[in-house]
Amino acid sequence: MNTGSTAPKVLIVGAGPTGLTLGINLLRAGVPCRVIDKLPERQPHSRALGLHARTLEIFDAMGVLEAVRAEARPLARIRVHGEKGPLLDLEFGDLTSPFPELLCCPQPRLEAVLEQRYRRLGGELWRGAELLEASQDGSGVTAVVRRDGQETVLGTQLLVGADGAHSRVRDLLGLPFEGHDYREHFLLADVDWTPPDLADDAFHGFMLAEGNLAAIPMPEGWRLVISENGDPDDEDGEPRLEAFQERLRAALGEQVPVPERARWMSRFTIQRRLVSHYRRNRILLAGDACHVQSPLGAQGMNTGIGDAFNLAWKLVLFCRGYGGGKLLDSYQQERRPVAEDMLRGVDALSRASLVRARALRGARDSLIKLAGGRPQMTRRLVRRASQLDVHYRHSPLVDAGPDAEMGWRHQGPLPGDRVPDAVLVSQRDGGERRVQALLRQPLHHLLVQLGEEPDHRSRVILHALLSRLPDEYLNELRVTVISRGDLELDPPRGAMARAVHLWRDEHGAFEAAFGDASRLWLMRPDGHLAYRAPLTDADYLFAYLERMLRGA
Template sequence: MRWPWQAEQDEHTAPGLAPVPEVLIVGAGPTGLTLGIRLRQQGVACRIIERLPAPLPWSRALGLHARTQELLAALGVLDAVRERSLGLQAVNVYGERGHLFRLDLDALDAPYPQVLSCPQATVEELLAERFLALGGVLERGVELTGFQQQADHVVALLRDENGERRCLASVLVGCDGAGSQVRQQAGISFDGVRYADHFLLADVALDWPLSPSCTHGFLRAEGALIAIPMPDRWRLIINLADDEDLSPVTDAMPIQQRLERYMPAARIDAVHWVSRFSIHRRLAGRYRLNRVFLAGDACHIQSPLGAQGMNTGIADAFNLAWKLGHYLQGWGGGRLLDSYEQERRPVAAQMLQQVDLLSRGSFSRAAWVRQGRELTLRWLSRQPALARRLLRRASQLDVHYRQSPQVSGRGNQRPGPKPGDRMPDALLVRARHSGEDALHRWLLDPRWHLVIQLPQQPDHPDFLTLYALVSRLVESASAQLRLHCVVSGRWPAALNDLTTSDVQCWQDTHGHWLRQYGEQGQLWLMRPDGHLGFRAPLTDSDQLLLWLARLWQRD
């Protein structure tokens, strides 16, 4: 679909070139498909190419955290994903002498508090269906062999079964994984290390007495055994000493042997897939080179512990999509595009450090590390508040962009999120009409959303400020911005005329907004990715107008 404020744009051509999109995305994994969907929701023409002729039936990524589920809801696919997922209740960790620690996975204060176990192949299938339904173009069996950047476009060289062809795009995005051709051809470094161990995984039918809705980790002197429930089977992972042999394997016997030692009552009934892999910790030196961008595993890879990879890639794409949409409409220019790396690379760097610490602590066989690990986990089992904070961090709900040049605000000492924070969800009731809606559902409309919050006891100057601000914004920014007014308690008669204008009017009947955002009169500007772009007291509406003017200044 194309939003009303966007002019019709046909795919353009150049002499000797095939028709091409505004954005050419390399890689049809979760990252590339998320980017494609979010661009199509903005009406941006885009094409995804994938070198594999068909999707792979196997995948290493499984977990979907709370924040990722919010993003999938905004993409319009969460209901379908949940139908084919398994909700995980807890992580149990066992040491040499039995159970050490339990982390409950459904204790978050979030719309979707459970971690979902959903194979990446399923996620890709549902994202691809959504992308195609929105009019996106997906070409499989097409490989990027080179590209050249010009002043106002990128010329990409593609190869398929019919030979080579060239195509033109305004922007090229590499979502093509750890071995990214886009990254390599752009000359961007991928610095990091490979872990000493290598790993075997097997997807199996497993008969054993442990809970099928919990992840179980055995951390022993002989090595680790991780068991992750899937919707219809189990995934078992073990670490082995590095023998430099990473050739394909078909035998799950090493996993079977370790399982029998750690859980004699367990029996593998069938093996569906076996794979050997190594773990790297790497981060791209940059995320952008003029009109070429990287996202997902193309710019960061890490241990699978904590299930951060697929989640971080989806968040990369969600952040990049609205910036590309603005840029292609002529807003923001290079400063806006630069903010993608400024915001997302520090998130990946911090994530890599945390996952590295978790992996080294979990897989180490050194006696002093194992002893410290067991003491730490036993202590953590008696600190439920700290455990919840760790879970919240892993869920990516606390990811913020407070240092970004694309956020600003005043009055940050007051309650509520700070500029750059994810805006918490809140259930609101339509004023003078029936029905309810949640703030996060507004993300289905990938525009900016300004919430004008009146104080609990508004007075005449508050009403005047609100009407003046609405008048200015309806005239100048209605194409880029949705307006909302939130009040506590009864709907003021002085605002009856507002319900007939281009403003969504809401009452905080359930008190959700008050709990998350406080009771003061405030302006809250939500970016298209759900993070707070600007906040200020209601009396600072002029500052908001100046900030919006700079944001949408055409280069």
């Protein structure tokens, strides 16, 4: 048995989108890690396709969005069809995100992009490496890995299981993975096909008496997914293309040209499961190792990527000696409720789409059509699907400061909310800047909002705030001062000179999203609001930073 020559601070089991997202974000912050995967090479096929707006914001922060776009097809809407025609359009273009769309990117292509970014950052990936055992104590984790026929012992501070629904890490921890299997079975086919009457910028879902059909335009060809009627064929046998052809004719008419061959076909049964705990001391779980669900709504892969983005910055601070166990505890406290809510929503969607009784189908279609006529409702559905409404308002890591009872509670985001985007102008060079783009620096960002014409008191408070920030905080914090006009500020000295930026809210976009007074907004490295308070209550901010950035 060999002993690993180098000890990463974090060992990640699983080289899928969740594991690679975690690895990239650790390396961006300078924390060495290693990813291992049991499979000798990347799987050529996968059910996962859709990337929602919040995930695109995460990828922009990680520096991979343009590479992902090159491998994907943008979709502008989801179109739901009933037996008598279209029922509902959910438009992505109205989303308040810099990336208001759904990208259709097959998981193997996405993994290739993420792996390339991971390796360019210096990440080490072991393929064909199977985790056999893992044990932990107060100082770290010891993992036994079989690779190339040999067993290797790896020491690490933390281990994360991002190894899918059949997680070895979860099994080693003995954690329940409770839920149920759906009775329905589904067939999937990737086909070369050009349908004459389907928009190629939309995800199409058909709810028919014969069963469901999803038709999704891919970068090349289309993906078709159908529910099987009655008992499925022998599950060891190959799915039949004729089943897809019959469903297409039921949806589009007998004369529609149907695909004559498939590049890939598969059968699957959907599950709904959620792990009992996301963490046992120094071993954590993420992605499908925590939650599995129906593919309807394209939520699973996006939720796993969100898990990794939430977890990464906490592991970074922990490895640097900040936060202790309470910081790691917050991962489950924040992300498990997100998975619970996602599972409930997807479960309701799945059950509604699989209704068989004719009267119930009619009532369902009437309700969907009614919702389609209410723009406010459809916008809310799209935001929810796009995961822009995910929040951590009940997290112990977020703080409203002394403003909890003040009248401006409903102005701007609440602690735990995703920080809205706004286009601003750099006072230094006149170039446009985006609030969301600050996430490209994996740090906390303090946004100091000044009124349209800051008075003398505001300037004095700002100067005092900047003067009091300890240099050690500037390893984990950047400051952006936002005013309506140009602001004259004594040039910061030393480390502060590199940490402070002056931006103008030239078009009022920041004020529209955050309110119109002088305030402090602390954005976490995952883009969620950690703390907010009036500018005059900077002392409370320092108390919050003291808790977050001073030792374990």
